[in-house]
Amino acid sequence: QGLHRPLHGPCLVINPIGSIKRRGPLSGWGRHLTRFVLKNPLAMPPLRFCMGARVRCSTGPVEWSAGTIVALWYREEHWPPGRTAPYQVRLDDDTLIFAPADDDGLVRAEATFEKLLSEETQAAERKSAAYRTDVVERYQRRHSALFETDELPRFLDPNLHAVLEAGGDVSSLWRKEASGLYSVPMVTEEFCRLLLEECEHFEAWCAAEGIALHRPNTMNNHGAIIDDFGMDRMMDALMRRCVEPLAHAAGFADVVGSGCTFRSHHAFLVSYAMGKDLDLSFHVDSSDATLNVCLGKDFEGGELFFRGVRCRAHQQTGCRDAEAVTYTHRPGVAILHRGLHRHGAHRITSGERHNLILWCRGEPAASSQGCHARLKECQPWCWMHDDGATL
Secondary structure (H helix, E strand, O other): OOOOOEEOOOOOOOOOOOOEEEOOOOOHHHHHOOOOOOOOOOOOOOOOOOOOEEEEEEEEOOOEEEEEEEEEEEEOOOOOOOOEEEEEEEEEOOEEEEEOOOOOOOOOEEEHHHHHHHHHHHHHHHHHHHHHHHHHHOOOHHHHHOHHHHHHHHHHHHHHHHHHHHHHHHOOOOOEEOOEEEEEOOOOHHHHHHHHHHHHHHHHHHHOOOOOOOOOOOOOEEEEEHHOOOOHHHHHHHHHHHHHHHHHOOHHHHHHHHHHHHOOEEEEEEEOOOOOOOEEEEEEOOEEEEEEEEEOEEEEEEOEEEEEEOOOOOOOOOOOOEEEEEOOOOOOEEEEEEEEEEEOOEEEEEEEEEEEEEEEEEEEOHHHHHHHOOEEEEEEOOOHHOOOOOO
């Protein structure tokens, strides 16, 4: 649930399982392959899969791609003596990859893939739910108002609250930073201060109680998942009362689904300071829409940079000049963007910066997150779609 998808550069494919050897049709590949396969694979240890086996390969933090094993005990010319990869796999899109280990976390039998993945997902969800239940029952809150949804109006920017109450045009409050990027005064100074104090209190409580503190995602080493200590109802209220109308006005129905109604959220706080996390690598979020609220404190640097919205097919394409945008944080102000709007954060140069991040997700069958995990072809919301670009 807390996964970023890191992007390793403008022209590389996200591919933790191994390197890309060739893209496109594989005509003549058998002759080329003879330079790289061991002469006597029978002398190697037994493997789980044979030539021609249908498998699923881990090709991203949350992605598994279907393919066929085309070589056993694969080698590349430049590898040192003795180094081998148990499998070379031709994915269904004709990409060739290799598996560095014969491991169930990298390569799985296609026939049992869905069952295993479902069992693992359910086990992870049960473990997460048990952890959260235990924490919520034992945790002594510092600021009880943060946990009461009736207090949300108190914490919203007065102008935003007035427009929402009147059913007015929320776009009158925002500043369009660039295409697909909207900043709006969101919360009060009081909310920023109380939330930071609550998170500091929670971290200290976890340390005193010997409870593991779950970090926000795979890329941030500091901060906390604020849903874990009971703020999920308040964050759900913030999503439905504020983010939904903002996303609708911004035209994000193309990535959320008709009506711009969200199904779920993941809320967390990230922290940057000297000696801790300083920046954030180029990535996309595991969300359909993201609300990023700066909580302060005093800091310099740490600007966000954006590089255009991309579907799965074009996630690694370059950035056009008009898509290169830099945004400077202001305490209490939120920036709203599509989750698949590629971005990162520059290094902080002094002080400390804290941000509340709210990942909002629509129905999987209609949202960009569902399409991103399921479909390979370019989607209408991708900024490469009108160009007719293909892989």
